[in-house]
Amino acid sequence: MSAVDVGKSAEHAAFGGVIGETYRDSTPWWPPEEIAAGRPNVLMVVLDDLGFASLGCYGSEIATPNLDALAAGGVQFTNFHATALCSPTRASLLTGRNSHAVGMAYLSHVDDGFPGYRGAIGHDSATLAEVLVDAGYNTWAVGKWHLAPMDQTTVAGPFDQWPLGRGFEHYYGFLEALSDHFHPELFRDNQSVEPPATPEQGYHLTTDLVDNTVQYLRDQTSVAPQTPFFSYLALGATHTPFHAPREFVERYRGRYDDGWDVIRERRYRRQIELGVIPPRTDLPPRNDDVTAWDSLSADERAASARFQEVYAGFLEHTDHEIGRLLAELEVLGRRKDTIVVVVADNGASQEGGPHGVLNTTHYENGHFPEAAEVVARMDEIDGVSTDVNYPLGWAQAANTPLKRYKQNTHAGGIRTAMIVDVPDRLGLALKPGSKRHQFQHVTDIVPTILDLAGVTAPVERAGLRLRPIQGQSMRPVLADSALPSPARTQYFETDGNRAVWKDGWKAVAFHRRGTDFAADKWELYHLDDDVSEAHDLAGSEPERLAELVAAWWEEARANDVLPLDDRGFAERANVKFRPHSPRDRTRWDYYNGMQHIGTGSAPPLPGRSFIISAVIDRPVGTEDGVLIAHGSRNSGYAFLVKDGHLVYDLNHYNRHTLVRSTSTLPTGTCRVAVRFDHDDAGTGGLAVLMIDDEPVGQMRLAETFEYFIAFQGLDVGGDRLSPVHQGDEGEFPFAGRLEVVTIELLGDDLRPVRAVRGVT
Template identity: 35%
Template sequence: MPNTFSRQFILGVLFTCLIGSVAIAEDTLDRTHLPIQEPPRPKFNELDVRNVKETPPFFEVKAPAKAPNVVIVLIDDIGFGGPSAFGGPIQTPTLDQLAKAGLVYNNFHTTALCSPTRMALKCGRNHHTANTGSIMESSTGFPGNTGQVPNSVAPLAEMLRLNGYCTGAFGKWHETAAWETSVSGPFDRWPTRQGFDKFYGFIGGETDQWYPLIYDNLTRVTPPEREGYHFTVDMTDKAIGWMKAQQSITPDKPFFMYYATGAVHAPHHVPREWADKYKGKFDKGWDKVREETIARQKSMNVIPADTALAPKPEDIKDWDQLSDDEHRLFARQAEVFAGFLEQTDHEVGRLVEAIDDIGEMDNTLFIYIAGDNGTSAEGGFVGMYNEMTYFNNVTEKVEDLLPLIDEWGGPETFPHMAAGWAVAFDTPFSWTKQVASDFGGTRNGMVIHWPNGIQQDLGLRSQFGHVIDIAPTVLEAAGLPEPKSVNGTPQIPIEGTSLLYTFNDPRAKERHTTQYFEMFGNRAIYHDGWFARTLHRAPWEAVDMPPLETDVWDLYHVKSDFSLTRNLAKENPEKLAELQALFMSEAKKYNALPIDDRVIARMNPAIAGRPEILGDRTSLTLYDGMDGMLENTFMNVKNRSKKITAELKIPEGGAEGVILTQGGKFGGWCLYMKSGKPVYTYNYLGLERFTVAADAEVPAGDAVVVLDFAYDGKTTDEIGKGGDVTISVNGKEVAQGRVEKTQPLIFSADETADVGLDNQTPVAEDLGVGRVKTRFTGKIKKVTLDVKDPG
């Protein structure tokens, strides 16, 4: 019996003897109500402490004896057919190594989108139960889609923390309601209020890997300034440092680490040496890559030998129909993406090595999930130099992207690859991320490694699994019950099924037998080996959707049709009708109804029906030091007129630097001083810049600089229009000009609004990069931002 357990047992017995009926031995703790209640404090009659025998105090809750460490690695936006461990063309040696000594799951599913998958993974309930029907930025006012996880859905991290685990999260979060990301909070749905003792990463859906927006717990921090900085390396350093320190101080206390990379979500940022490892390897094109991948998958036995290669979507051209320029551009896009994934797997390998170095790998339940959904096709048919063009309904052209080939993946781009590669990296399936009604969107490779808990029959596991199964799996492995209440709130029962039954029995009968899927109108139901689905929209379709009532459903028997290629709807209409009715029943049960197929439109809070922190305010007063304001917590200036009034004190010799800015290198606007003169720059998606500058310096002393932007649109339906710009100093007009077009829907997922500096990449590149170079050298008393709607 371990020494730690022995000490706890003896202390428990002594305490029980001294205070009567109250027992705190580990085997008597009630872990179904968290936090675990402290025993009553004893009362004494003696005056002198020397006449009383001390009773052992109840200092802390210990995890169950032999409870393992737990690490969940979640890679972003890579599909089933990408990693080499599942037959893909991209080398993932760490995943390969863990697979050889662990379990390989080829029938594991996600929700087809990032926020919903992450929420379901960490709470064990369906994504609509957790109010996460889509990403945070497209939440609505309907139950199941509000973006606010309820207190009745406690996360796994909180369950483990209250049971004696140290808990840390590193990397991508994307589970906090968009309007709750300001300095005013509330912080209830930030990582450190969702069960994690430590968080180091980014709050939103993506970040620039070279210039990330990072939070350390609740505090925004500046990334280390070192040559060649990359966020995936940085977050791994922090994860290893936290884990080693925790184990050094409390070696008998298990840890739970959630390691969720921003990779390989766009922007596809990776050092050139990683991308160049794949030089020429994708010149053959996506059709040949698909053929070679499915052949490897069969030879590796990660898919059945009779699996057919599902057809590409009709909108994806055959490789041999493309031009030489398209071949050259698209091949480089795939090289960068592949290098990004291999670099990421290498960083996971550093984490594995660090755990092994301290002797904890055998006692660590290590869950490596290769994708929170299928590979992303959001790059459209030619890819994107700047992913934000997708969110503004702007289509980029091959001729515009070709000159950027040598810079692809570096700091000068914010790129996404063409959709043909997403289909290839989701082999053997047809579809991709966002398509919850196809396994290309939902089936992701997973490897589980745990030498102390998995000791026989290593290899393939083909039982149906889903991300909601991870939390109950961890609880069972740790010897913990599902809690009935957490922090005083009765809990909605966990809806997943523990996968522990598969660990030492590859032939165990499947236990997760029914699962619904829904994302932006794409919907399906799995039940006892059957799969019914409807393909409502492609990932590159965002407007003019067909009526939901007109959708046609397909039927597949997935036990004999791994890749969904034999539609049995006409042969078995009764089974199809049965499953359609089951979908409606499950959708109602888990708050997936009503279905909302709006995509880009839901980015607008007024359309979506979710809160805005500023509500209907049209004026905002800002002060120096207010920087790092995410777009959803700042005044919406898009598609409307704005006036910026800056009250300044100009030093002798003139002022330099930013007064007020929003966005960055790939889209935004900035009012600043250059050589003592006020300047306004509007950066349209990094594709065009419009600049209006004064000719004369602002004299030293108190000054009021005013920027007026008069929007061209006459109605609220006229979006993305340009406008006239006027700059005034102390009541006198000093410059006029034009902005010919504006971004209608979003500036950035991670760049911020800042007073007195430009926090990450610069809107106005003539100031330089970084907080120091863009810092305003005078004094900002206050800045007032006023907006006015058209009409």
Template identity: 40%
Template sequence: MAEIQRQVLPIADTKPVGLTTYVTTDPDTSFPPIEPLRPPKGAPNVLVILLDDVGFGASSAFGGPCATPTAERLAADGLKYNRFHTTALCSPTRAAMLSGRNHHSVGMGAITEMATSAPGYNSLRPNTCAPLAEILRLNGYSTAQIGKCHEVPVFESSPIGPFDHWPHPGGGFEYFYGFIGGENNQWYPALYEQTTPVEPWGTPEEGYHLMGDLADHAILWMKQQKALAPDKPFFTYLAPGATHAPHHVPEEWVAKYKGKFDQGWDVLREEMFGRQKALGVVPQDAALTTRPDEIPSWDDQPENLRPVLAREMEVYAAFLEYADFHIGRVIDSLDELGILDETLVYYIIGDNGASAEGTLLGTSNEIMVSEAPDLATAEWIIDRIDDLGSPRAYNHYAVGWAHAMDTPYQWTKQVASHFGGTRNGTIVHWPSNIEAKGEIRTQFHHVIDIAPTILEAAGLPIPTSVNGVQQEPMHGVSMAYSFNDKAAAERHTTQYFEMMCNRGIYHEGWTAVTKHATPWEFSGRSEDIDSDVWELYDTNTDWTQANDLAASNPEKLKALQRLFDLEAGKYNVFPLEPRFAERFNPELAGRPNPIAGNTQLLFGGMHRLQENVVINTKNKSHSVTAEITVPEAGASGVIVAQGGNGGGWSLYTLDGALRYAYNFTGARMYYVGSDAPLPAGKHQVRMEFVYDGGGIGKGGDVTLYVDGSPVGTGRVERTHWGIFSMDETTEVGSDAGSSVSEEYGPRNNVFNGRVEWVQLDIDAAAEDVDHLISPEERFRVAMAKQ
């Protein structure tokens, strides 16, 4: 059989050339057998596991306090890489890993929600950089992604797509089950199967948790592949939401860590550093970096605050162990299938450093940090200590714990300048091809090296053309050279880093770095790039970036700064983007806005609409109008809702009467209702909100109408100014996920009649003399969208 040409994908179909007979019964009739497309002989199954927001030091496999027996098991039979790096943020790391190219080159200079129109930041992977899954699929692999994506541009995240940048079909994954945002409620997740929204199988009370659900889907998918096509290798990408906030985990797992963090984060760093040296994941002569002045000491924490701070870390540690447990189930399934040793497993313990986005105190609700910082007090979280980790909270731990989880390095997630933001412990397990067991590899590597490694392991070339488009070469280098040669000279000798204008350059052991922005400061970030102070480290002798040589070796620093500029220019880093809050506004950022005008018409049955594809009603007067049919038994259920128990609003019926609820960050609930029940039949119901003005996040007066007549009035004293939620959605005829109002709860809240349509109007469009929307007005709205 002729060797298949795999440089140009898809592989061209071949037409048999030979004698043409008249009937199949002719003895000369002969055709070659149909050969299913397969990769080269010996190509392994591949499982890539990517955890979220886990610092270098968190896992017990790398000296941390969080038990990860699955990671330890794989490391004992494989390799630990202790100089493996990410990009310091989730979307960029994922885009870089799955493309083999630097993150700015695939448009992912930041998270998708912060995309601009600049090529390095537009969140649009160009078709000149085909993703790994597509390359493998076109070479005969089965491909599946289970879990977090966060690579879908926000302006392509609605049910109408386009789906070119979704895992399926554009990302090359034949199967996708998971979520497309940056984080997800582990108890009430917003999920997709392929491109269709689906709901979890149960509630927390019924035993549901997203981590177990993702593991179940990964196990079933891999078993199905081997049951139906045992000779066909698979590529499975398992990306849990763990351990990104919210830190959600069953209470019995938290109980295992009771009292284990009472010593505080400073002492914990010392303990972890000792274990890291004992394990050999840092050298014996390494120095523990000092805590930055911006991060408070444990001793400075008030006595009454320490118990809740310790509880935050207990919840986080339990969450990481719980995630590792379910990953263990996935590994066990490979063992049961008899294919574990022949499967190339990457276990990447974090897509960036530990997250310092939880503020100096930590929080019971992430959204409160930006929307209501005056309420996010020590007293608030102390009073809610028992809620942490449960469905009642959307919690995150304090900055001090994030810094500790990045031991022994400086800084955290977002800070791409320092190893605390970019160095993540990584384990490679492939016993059939890696002779060493339980060894450590110290070669410098980066997440862009995974794609070329997998292709080399599969015996596949990096293609020059995919789907008719000439390809940009991959920027990473294969790690396979180091698998069986501990002393091999490293091949990834230069790497730039940039995130939120935090910059760094690595070259042959030297690093030049500058920190521009602090992760937990959400406002007032400087746009003055030129005043940033650069530091210089020789990590050939200074493993942890503890000894700044900038003053003593200015020529070396200058040379590395110039090298950063050259590499940054090569890979679309420029122009640097110092703006922060403005980037969340599509008009200011320059990306497409899915919603144009001041009116949006939705229809019954539309659900799981992300916040950025629904008209923004914040900081302005607005109205919500719906045409409904009430059954003879009386009205019950949700007409339309946006958000969840951490913030949002809902128009619904209760005991037959019309109700409106406004949930302000889960801290304040405002209700307006009518006394009389809605009669059976067709009605137009309406909520008008007259905004107070005078700034953002102010209150307003609410009036409810039925068929143009007022039926209830009330006040909302405070409103969300920026965002309701990172993961909760909008539904017409129900409230999915956690519920905006406890009056109806997260289950069985579907409207029992019929919702024909819902119209959202803002500003002048919300003003209506008769408080009714006529068919002619709806027709004009529809035609205006053409």
């Protein structure tokens, strides 16, 4: 064997040229590559918690001219269905497979220990980004991810479920379920980063996300214009918290004084005029948890109207930024070669409760403010100073003419807006502004894009045999509006709410958390004649209903829907940890200088007793600052030194309770701690401050967080992003020496937190 043959790699062995003694008697060769040039670009925009009737082209009075123009130039779908929750929809949207089948039945915060409930997409289900990057596309994701296990969203990873681990070459955005739009937790690729500007400098997350999408577009177009791209933009809007520039909110002052009943009726009439719903559609009565507008007091009506003013401003600002992105595609000359898909992940949110909330954590902790509190804080419903979500009446109006909301499998939870624009050169001869009324499902988007791009779905990837794609290409429906809905059976399940669609009929069961699944009442609707699910035919069509219920069980078994689980987010996220989770322990040592960590990776303190301690050094004796903080301006806790005193600041829904040491801290080195002993009954307990293990102050706290602290995470050595602590010092970094902060769970409070009380 000659020396040149020894140790040849597989790539060397496959060399197709000739290697001689010199280049003169050699023939070069290059391995063939996937030729992507000529394939269409793909821009996918995901809107969050957007009700079916929220866009102007779907009947709303809110100004959404850019999305309306996209619908007028493309195709608007009126019978499109997602899942009833964000993570599952995104899993289906990016894989073309049912959410339970890929392991994302619920939120990515939770791993229940069953195949359908892993809180992560199995690698045997390739994402659209993975398929397209293998086909020669450039890929990037911007915005909300919410598909990585949340206890894995630290700089320690693992990163295989982050965007860069699922086929995207670049990422910029937030990994959580929601984000503060003025103080977001941001990541670039696999690294935590600070926001590029402050709210005082005009920062807003939606603008930042669009700016970064434009930057990726400009970079890619400058250096590889022949290469197609897949740009995934998942906005935080219009999920709570509703944050909007003041000028956009001001445009809607007084516009909602007529109330949700009148607005719902107007949208319903407008939908019929636009052809979004058939003229024969009936408007169902108010949902059973919605109060008649006229029964509210004058002050309650004034406060409630403000929530919708903020929401409308939030949505119009979002439309403005999407318009800026679409205009950039035109400037770069790539609009005519780009498939554009705009989709909402589920219906409007019920998480604002009967009166609305000024804090996103109210819902997670199982209670809502009384109307009097909302009225008293009316001036804070401004889109800037608080984290608001609107009352149920506005959520119902957002879903006009549909029943119920996000999390429910009635149409209000799963029937969503979807707009598609396809380049003329793909030969579909679309009539601009046309509508499609055939049933479609979120799993259909991936096979449609692959079909239009001429990319074959792989059967294997990275050594794994892939699950078959379950959706159907929409190309035939796009090409012919007269085609009937394709024959299929499609199940739905979220939080125990169940439904199944088959050949124009739908069976649906509403489930109240904590009740017997067997007691759920199944309803039956003929959607071809009853878009709004106004007429329950279960009593007159018992055989058809039985057939559909049997079909649901068959689909449930085939897609890993079982076992049914109706436990709430806070209970599931704080009780059951996947093996080796950073939350599944009783002690955490956090070193000063570590990067911000998300709340899904932070210690599970609600409902438990704990001690937070640190050794600090104040050489001069005047050094103050925050030692540790978890949360945001609207909820959380901070342990700090202020004016020489030790302070524990409990920010309970923007109401601060300060436990302050009776004596000042000594100069030099000392050990400081706060111990909290949780009451066996109730949600309060005793907080004790200690210096060198001696009590120096205590207070009985009447209330603490029952199940959930905040959606914003934890910092050591300062209070970064949105400050938790009371005062105007901002980050307030500790000015002395601090090495490590230790958190320990104590005693018998290692038991699971109590079950969430009746949260639906």
